[in-house]
Amino acid sequence: MFLLRNLCILKDIKELKKILGVFKMELSNRIKRLRTSPVRKLVTYSEAATKAGKKLYYLNIGQPDIETPKVFFEAIANYREPVLKYAHSAGLKELREGIQKYYERKDMNYLLDEILIVNGGSEALQFVLMSVCDEDDEILIAEPYYANYNSFFDTLKIKLNAVRTYAESGFHLPSLEEMEAKITKKTKAIMLSNPGNPTGVVYTKDEMERIAILAKKYNLYIISDEVYREFVYGDNKAISFGTYKDLEQNVIIIDSISKRYSACGARVGCVISKNKEFMKVIYKLCQSRLSVPTLEMVGATALYALPDDYLEKAKFEYGKRRNVIFQELSKMEGVTTREPEGAFYAVVKLPIKSAEEFVIWLLTDFDIDGESITLTPVEGFYSTPGVGLDEVRISYAIKEEDLIKAMKILREGLIKYRNR
Ligand SMILES: Cc1ncc(COP(=O)(O)O)c(C=O)c1O
Incomplete structure (x- = not known):
C-alpha cells in the first residue's frame, strides 16, 4: 500500500515536470x-x-x-543495368582503376585498396578526421583555411593549433620553428589545402619540407587536401604529398572530381593512403554508409578516362x-x-x-x-x-x-x- 502510494506521487512529479517543461527536447551539444x-x-x-x-x-x-564534360552525362545515359543496386562500399572498381591510372601519370603508384571512393572531398574530410582524431585532439593548420573544415572540427571537438599566415607574404607558411612551437602532445595531424582555399597559395618545396620534417619528428598524419591540384599558374608547381616516399605511412590524400572536372553536383571524391591500418578503419565508415551513388560513379569513371x-x-x-x-x-x-x-x-x-x-x-x-x-x-x-x-x-x-x-x-x- 505504502509502495503504491509512493509510486503514485512519483508519477505525479513526472506529470508536474512535464507540465513545467523540465523534460525538454534538446539538440546535441555537438x-x-x-x-x-x-x-x-x-x-x-x-x-x-x-x-x-x-x-x-x-x-x-x-x-x-x-561545362561538365559531356562524357559524364553520356556514360550515365548509357547505363543499362536493370536494377540500380548499392555499389561496393569502396567504390566502383572501374572508377578506382581510372583514379589509379590518373595518379600513375603523376608518378604516384597506388594499389586499388589504397583508394576509397567517398561522397565528395567533404565526406573524405569528415571520415578522415573521424578516423584520426579523438575529442580534444589537435590539428596543426595554417590560417586562413577552408572554413568548412570547421564543421568537422566543431562537431568532432577537435582543437586547432593555427599558424598565422599573411596577405603581405602571399599566405606562405611561417618558419619551421614557428610551426613547431604549435605542436603539443595532443597534436595528431598537420592539415593543409594545397593549392589553397581561400588564399590561392601554392606551397613551395621548402614549405612542404617543413611539414615533412615535423610529421616525421612528431609522428603526425599529414592530411593533404589536393582537390585543386591541377589549377596552378605561372611558375608555381603543386607538389603532392603522395610523392614523398618516406612519408607513405603519414600521408592521407583528399581528392575530388568537383573542381577538377567541374562536377561539384556529382559528389564523388576519394581518400588515398598507403597506411593500411588507417585504410582499414576508414573503410568501416564507408561500409556503414553503404555506398556512393552508382550513376555518379559511372559518370566519374568516364571523366577519368578523358585525355589530360x-x-x-x-x-x-x-x-x-x-x-x-x-x-x-x-x-x-x-x-x-x-x-x-x-x-x-x-x-x-x-x-x-x-x-x-x-x-x-x-x-x-x-x-x-x-x-x-x-x-x-x-x-x-x-x-x-x-x-x-x-x-x-x-x-x-x-x-x-x-x-x-x-x-x-x-x-x-x-x-x-x-x-x-
Ligand atoms: C579545399 C577544399 N577541400 C574540399 C572541398 C570539398 O569539395 P567536394 O566535397 O565538393 O568534393 C572544397 C570545396 O570547395 C574545398 O575548397
Whole structure:
C-alpha cells in the first residue's frame, strides 16, 4: 500500500515536470558547437538583392562555370543495368582503376585498396578526421583555411593549433620553428589545402619540407587536401604529398572530381593512403554508409578516362581569369594582394575596417546600372578571433567578361564606400 502510494506521487512529479517543461527536447551539444559557414552567412542579403531586381556577380562561391564534360552525362545515359543496386562500399572498381591510372601519370603508384571512393572531398574530410582524431585532439593548420573544415572540427571537438599566415607574404607558411612551437602532445595531424582555399597559395618545396620534417619528428598524419591540384599558374608547381616516399605511412590524400572536372553536383571524391591500418578503419565508415551513388560513379569513371588536355584547357581558362583579377586588383588604391598562385581564389586586404559591413553594403546600398557583386568576408576562415576583419575572398570561377564587370563594381564600390 505504502509502495503504491509512493509510486503514485512519483508519477505525479513526472506529470508536474512535464507540465513545467523540465523534460525538454534538446539538440546535441555537438551540433550547437557548429559555426555558420562564412560563405552561406550572407545568403539572405544576396537573395533579397536579387529579389529586388539586382543582377549579382557571384565572387563568393567556388562553383566553376566551365561545362561538365559531356562524357559524364553520356556514360550515365548509357547505363543499362536493370536494377540500380548499392555499389561496393569502396567504390566502383572501374572508377578506382581510372583514379589509379590518373595518379600513375603523376608518378604516384597506388594499389586499388589504397583508394576509397567517398561522397565528395567533404565526406573524405569528415571520415578522415573521424578516423584520426579523438575529442580534444589537435590539428596543426595554417590560417586562413577552408572554413568548412570547421564543421568537422566543431562537431568532432577537435582543437586547432593555427599558424598565422599573411596577405603581405602571399599566405606562405611561417618558419619551421614557428610551426613547431604549435605542436603539443595532443597534436595528431598537420592539415593543409594545397593549392589553397581561400588564399590561392601554392606551397613551395621548402614549405612542404617543413611539414615533412615535423610529421616525421612528431609522428603526425599529414592530411593533404589536393582537390585543386591541377589549377596552378605561372611558375608555381603543386607538389603532392603522395610523392614523398618516406612519408607513405603519414600521408592521407583528399581528392575530388568537383573542381577538377567541374562536377561539384556529382559528389564523388576519394581518400588515398598507403597506411593500411588507417585504410582499414576508414573503410568501416564507408561500409556503414553503404555506398556512393552508382550513376555518379559511372559518370566519374568516364571523366577519368578523358585525355589530360581537358585539364590543360581548364587550367588555361582559370589562368586567364586569374590575370584579370590580379591586374584589376593591383590598380585599386589601398588594396593588398599578391599574384594568386593556384586554385581559383584570392584573399584580398581592403582599405576598410569591416569587410562584412562592406559586403552587405554592396548588396543593399550599391549598384552600377542595377548590378553588384557578392564577396566572402574572410574572418570566418581564421580560427583566431578578431583577425582578417578587413579581408575578402574573391573566387574567379566565373566568366572573364563577368569578372571584368565585377572588378569595376568592386573598384567603384570601394571608392564610394570610403567616401560615404
Ligand atoms: C579545399 C577544399 N577541400 C574540399 C572541398 C570539398 O569539395 P567536394 O566535397 O565538393 O568534393 C572544397 C570545396 O570547395 C574545398 O575548397
